[in-house]
Amino acid sequence: MPLTIGFVFDDTLDALDGVQQHIVTIGEELRRRGHDVHYLVGETHDSPVPNTHPLSRNVMVRFNGNRMRIPLPARRAAIHGVLAAHDFDILHVQAPYSPFLAGRVLREASPATGVVATYHIACADLAAQVGGRLLGLIDMQTHRRVDEVIAVSQVAARYAAATAHVRGVVIPNPVDVDRFADAARHARRDPQAPHVVFLGRLVERKGPMQLLDAIAYGERASILPAGLHVTIAGDGPLMCECRAKASRLRTPVEFLGTVDETKAALLASADVAAFPSLPGETFGIVLPEAIASGAGVTLAGDNPGYRWTMRGDEDALFPISGPDRARILAERIRRAIADPGWAHALHKRERALLARYDVAAVTDRVEEVYRRAIADRRR
Known part of the structure; x- marks a missing residue:
C-alpha cells in the first residue's frame, strides 16, 4: 500500500553531505515504489528533489569535528500548514535532532502518524558525547513520540543508546x-x-x-x-x-x-x-x-x-x-x-x-520498519 512519508531533517538539502545523500537516495527509491515522499527541512533554496518544504533559517556551528548547520526556531504555523496539507503515514526523523525544527514537528504530528528516527552520528570526543547527552535530555519528551529507531551502523547505535537511551535496528546507509x-x-x-x-x-x-x-x-x-x-x-x-x-x-x-x-x-x-x-x-x-x-x-x-x-x-x-x-x-x-x-x-x-548496502536492499528493510511503526500507532 502506498504511504505518505515525510523525511524530517534539521539541515539544508542544498548540499548533499552524508545524511542528505541518505534521505535523498532512500526517498527516490521509495518514490519509485509508488510512495508519496516529502522533505521537511531547514533552510533550502535549491533542493535536488520535489516536495521539499523548508521550515526555518539555519546558522553554521562547529560540532563533532565538523562544521554543520542548525535551525533557528521553526514557526508553528509553517509546520502546521505542511502537516495539515499532507496526511502523513510516516514521519522519518534524522537524529540527533534539534528541538527547534524536528522536535517541533514531532510535537505537532498527528497521533495516528508513525514516527521513525534514524541515528547517523558517532562521538569524535568527550565534548561531543556530553553535548549529545545534553541534547538527549532536552529532547526527552519528543523522544517518547518515536515508535521505531534505526541506526546506520553499530557505532551510531552506541551513540543512540548512550545519549538518548534508545535501541533499534541497524540498517546501513544506502548506495545506488x-x-x-x-x-x-x-x-x-x-x-x-x-x-x-x-x-x-x-x-x-x-x-x-x-x-x-x-x-x-x-x-x-x-x-x-x-x-x-x-x-x-x-x-x-x-x-x-x-x-x-x-x-x-x-x-x-x-x-x-x-x-x-x-x-x-x-x-x-x-x-x-x-x-x-x-x-x-x-x-x-x-x-x-x-x-x-x-x-x-x-x-x-x-x-x-x-x-x-x-x-x-x-x-x-x-x-x-x-x-x-x-x-x-x-x-x-x-x-x-x-x-x-x-x-x-x-x-x-x-x-x-x-x-x-544497495539501495533496494536497504529500502526493503526501511519499509519493514515503517510497517511496524504504523502498527504501533494502531494498537
Whole structure:
C-alpha cells in the first residue's frame, strides 16, 4: 500500500553531505515504489528533489569535528500548514535532532502518524558525547513520540543508546549501486600512470593531510610506483594547507574542488581510493560509493565507523594514529598497484559488501520498519 512519508531533517538539502545523500537516495527509491515522499527541512533554496518544504533559517556551528548547520526556531504555523496539507503515514526523523525544527514537528504530528528516527552520528570526543547527552535530555519528551529507531551502523547505535537511551535496528546507509556503476562505465585507468584518489571535505577529521604525509614518506623511501599521481576532490578550510604541502612533493597532486556529477567517474579512475578519516565517522558512505564505482581498491582509515562498514577487512584498513601511519599507508598504496593478485582479491571481497548496502536492499528493510511503526500507532 502506498504511504505518505515525510523525511524530517534539521539541515539544508542544498548540499548533499552524508545524511542528505541518505534521505535523498532512500526517498527516490521509495518514490519509485509508488510512495508519496516529502522533505521537511531547514533552510533550502535549491533542493535536488520535489516536495521539499523548508521550515526555518539555519546558522553554521562547529560540532563533532565538523562544521554543520542548525535551525533557528521553526514557526508553528509553517509546520502546521505542511502537516495539515499532507496526511502523513510516516514521519522519518534524522537524529540527533534539534528541538527547534524536528522536535517541533514531532510535537505537532498527528497521533495516528508513525514516527521513525534514524541515528547517523558517532562521538569524535568527550565534548561531543556530553553535548549529545545534553541534547538527549532536552529532547526527552519528543523522544517518547518515536515508535521505531534505526541506526546506520553499530557505532551510531552506541551513540543512540548512550545519549538518548534508545535501541533499534541497524540498517546501513544506502548506495545506488547501479547508478554509480553506470556513471563510471566508460572510465579508464592508465597502467602507466597509477592514480590515487581522495574525496571528501578538506577538514582534519577526513584526513587529507594524512594522505599527503603518506605520499611524502613514499617519496623519501623511494617506494612509490613510477608515474603515480594523486587527485584530491573536495573543499574546506584545509585547502590552502593541503596545497602548500602538495607543492613540496614531487608527485603530481591535482585539486578538483567539490565534485558531484563526475564523482563516480573520478572514483572509477582510481587504482587506489584512500580515505584516512579520523575517529568520529559513523559509516563512511564514500567507501561503498568508491567500491560501486569500480575503484581498483578502496582503503579506509581504521576508525570504528569505517571498520564496521568494511567488515573488519585488515587489508582494506590502515592505522590513523601512531608513528608508522604514513609508512603503512604508503606501503599499502604501493602494494595495491604493484601486487595485482593481492589487489584483485581485495577488490573482490569489497565488491561482495555491496549487496548489503544497495539501495533496494536497504529500502526493503526501511519499509519493514515503517510497517511496524504504523502498527504501533494502531494498537
